Amino acid sequence: MDQSEPRQTKSSDRRDLETMRHSAAHVMVAAVQRLFPGTKLGVGPTVEHGFYYDMEVPRPLTSDDLPVIEAEMHKILAERPEFEREEMPIETAIDYFRAHGQDYKVELLSDLKERGTTRVTSREDMDVDPGNRTSATMYRTGEFVDLCRGPHVPSAGRIGPFKLLSVSGAYWRGDEHRPMLQRIYGTAWFTREQLDHYLWQLDEAERRDHRRIGRDLGLFMFDEEVGPGLPLWLPNGTVLIEELERLAKETEERAGYVRVRTPHVAKESMYLRSGHLPYYAESMFPPMELEGVRYYLKPMNCPHHHKIYAAQQRSYRDIPLRLAEYGTCYRYEKSGELFGLMRVRSLQMNDAHIYCTLDQIEDEFLAVCRMYLGYFELFGIDQYLMRFSTHDPNQLGGKYVDQPELWKKTEEIVRRALDHGRINYTETAGEAAFYGPKIDVQVWSAIGREFTLATNQVDFAVPERFGLTYVNARGEHETPICIHRAPLGTHERMIGFLIEHYAGAFPLWLAPVQAVVLPIADRHAPYAEEVGGRLRARGFRAHVDTRRENLNHKIRDAQLQKIPYMLVVGDRELEAGTAAVRLRSGENIGTISVDDLLARLDAERGQRQHAALDTALGHSDNA
């Protein structure tokens, strides 16, 4: 994600840092081996801010073990061992590790030898060199020997300040059917200041965590009896939802969408037709049976929308047809995957399905991308990654529908749309949906977890299953292409993300409470109510704090609630028909008339309509 590397870091420094962290990982695992003889090594790459090592330890580790391991690491460092490099034939290395009971290393080397690079992942290529199938490189640090490509710092004395952060389970080679190893995460830096800065950032991230802010600002809650992953939206959070929906509806209306509404359940037969059953069944809530018919909670809206499309004869003149719905879906996420609002079991999706011809896809797809970019501009989101996912030709007929020419064609169209729109993206093969290529917008939560925030997918397979057609200009039936898109993702994830993005200080148009009027003494309450009433009459969400507390107290509470405008009214303001305006930044903009205040608020609230939405609608290009 962002920030925590020193700003001036050059790429060579960056490499040195990675080298040093990788060496730290070696020292860590050497310490674990000393403390827990019989430890078997997995792999231990560096990651964004540090390193980890996976290993099989005789007993499960707990966080209490980390200080002990750190102490052992310091002992090793005090011995100042050299990192000695040694190259040997691959068979010799296999024999060595087999003799030492290092089964995982044996497996890595055997794979490399027998199958070449096919099973070596990026996590593993720090251990073995996929390009070299005949010899292996070993590093010796004191009595500790590990398979490793290197490079390493020459001496362990070069390892900078470090800290072990957490311990957890991790499947060997990321496969849930294989053994679970113990993973220790750590971080290491050149200087103590950098380490402290990073640790401070971790604390800061915790303060931005949407789960904490969500509670403090009264946005949402969970209840054990309602069920895990089923958020309850409190009044303040509901304002966020409704403002986002208003934004979406205005934008989509102007972009030529029509709105529909569909039920939350449907019969089994529809999901057999759509292909969700049985393939998606494990992500769906189990069926409920009524009068011998099985119904499912909908995990997505597309089948319902397809039915609406199919309900009447469509002409080429009718399309693109863009059906939009903030649809509520239910997905049975595994219990361990739930995470605050970011990963839930009931979700409201900014969904729409665009039915169009092959010729129209490019424009439609680009228009959707512009819509994202407009939203992101509006929110000031600049830390994101657009990921273009294409199919893997080797999996046609399996993971992917067997229509090679359509894959090729639609992928080209998407690529051209992205290039034409001058949109930056990375391309990943083998990550497409089974029905077509897609773009995902990746963002990171405050604690650094990656999420797909929005998605835009081409579907050239499912419309056929639903028998969707349109009559072309020659009077023939043709199957339309469908674009699935959710530029604002789901309310749950988008709001979870925005909470962290703004650290709870939402822009005026989105803020659950936009202004609070603070009467200094009881005698100012009627005037305060009058000011509040005028704001509300103008469509602002304004409260009046008439508690018998002093001003400092009311200010503090309003600050903690991150209310954009605090309007202090006392004798002077009452007299003059004004309010003393304090912003949540702490800035005091002085005393202004209520009329001026309303004008200012109008202008600020109106910002959401301007440039960003023009981008969303592609107006800036045409203008």
Added chain:
RNA sequence: GCCGACGUAGCUCAACUGGCAGAGCAGCGGUUUUGUAAACCGCGGGUUGGGGGUUCGAGUCCCUUCGUCGGCUCCA
């Protein structure tokens, strides 16, 4: 789902090796009528997540179940 940790008042946290469940904030009642980040006094508040067990005695030890957290797997 898997590995590990953690569940004490609305929130943040106490309670030494098993020995009378406590504090601050919030809430409520009263006093104060206040000018830009916490006025003062008082009061209520808990089946220590649920269930079972060990023990003279369990917040503390054991089992089980639910939930949460850190990862893994998976995903909007």
